[in-house]
Amino acid sequence: MMIALASDHGGFSLKETVREYLVAKGLEFKDYGVYDDGAADYPLVVRKPCEDISSGRADRGIFFCGTGIGVCIAANKYKGIRAACVSEVYSARLAREHNDANVLCLGGRILSEDHALKILDIFLETEFSKECRHTRRIKEISEAES
Numbered sequence: 135m136m137i138a139l140a141s142d143h144g145g146f147s148l149k150e151t152v153r154e155y156l157v158a159k160g161l162e163f164k165d166y167g168v169y170d171d172g173a174a175d176y177p178l179v180v181r182k183p184c185e186d187i188s189s190g191r192a193d194r195g196i197f198f199c200g201t202g203i204g205v206c207i208a209a210n211k212y213k214g215i216r217a218a219c220v221s222e223v224y225s226a227r228l229a230r231e232h233n234d235a236n237v238l239c240l241g242g243r244i245l246s247e248d249h250a251l252k253i254l255d256i257f258l259e260t261e262f263s264k265e266c267r268h269t270r271r272i273k274e275i276s277e278a279e280s
Contacts, residue, residue, distance in 0.1 A: 135258075137163040138183035138192040142176040142205070145198025145242035148250055152196060152240075155251055161258075164192065176225040176229035184212035187236055195237035197255065216275065221245060226253045230260035232268050 137156065141149035156163050166183045169173045176199045186192040195217070197205035202219040205268055209217035217237035218229035221244065229235035238257045240250050260266070 135162065135196060136192045137161060137258075138166060138181045138195040139197075140166040140183045140195065141168055141198035141242070142174040142179050142199045142200075142204070143168060143171045144200030145202075145205070145240065148240060148242035148245065148247065149198045150253060151247045152198075152250065155254070167256055172185070177208040179210075180205050180208045184209050184215050184237075188212055189215040193236070194258070196257075197237055197239045198242050199239075200241060200243040202239040202241035202244075206237075209237050209239065214276075216272070220253055222249075222258070223253055223256045225266055226256040227260050230257060231263045232271075234262040234272050251259075 139149055153165055162261060168179060180197055183192060183195050187195050199205045206217045206219035209215050215237055216233055216235045217239050218233065218235040219239040220226045220229060221241065223270060240253065
C-alpha cells in the first residue's frame, strides 16, 4: 500500500511524527510536504497527493492541518477522494468499513501524538466491508461527482 502524506503548517509537526511512525513500521509512503512550519495553503498542499490517489499512484492519504477540517474539505473536491476528518478511533473504523474512506484527515492542533497514531492504526488496518448497502452508497457518491 502506498500512502500519501501532506500537511500545511498547522499539521506539520504531527505529519513528521506520523512519517517517523510509518518508517518504523516499514510502510511505503510519499511525503508531499510541507517540509517546515512556514505558512502554507492547505488547498494547494493536497492537490498533488489527491491527483495521485485518484489516478491509482497512491492508495490512501493522510493529510494534516490545524484541525483536519480544511484539508478534508479541499481533498473532497477531487474525483475519487473520500476524505474523513477523524478525531477518535470509532469514526476511523467506520470511515473505512462503511465509507471506504481513502484519505484520513487529522488535526495537528487538536490531537495528541499518541491518540493520532491510534487513529492511524485503525484507519490503515480496517478494510471496507463491501456490504451491499455500503457499496451502493459509495457508487451513489461516485455518480454525484462532477
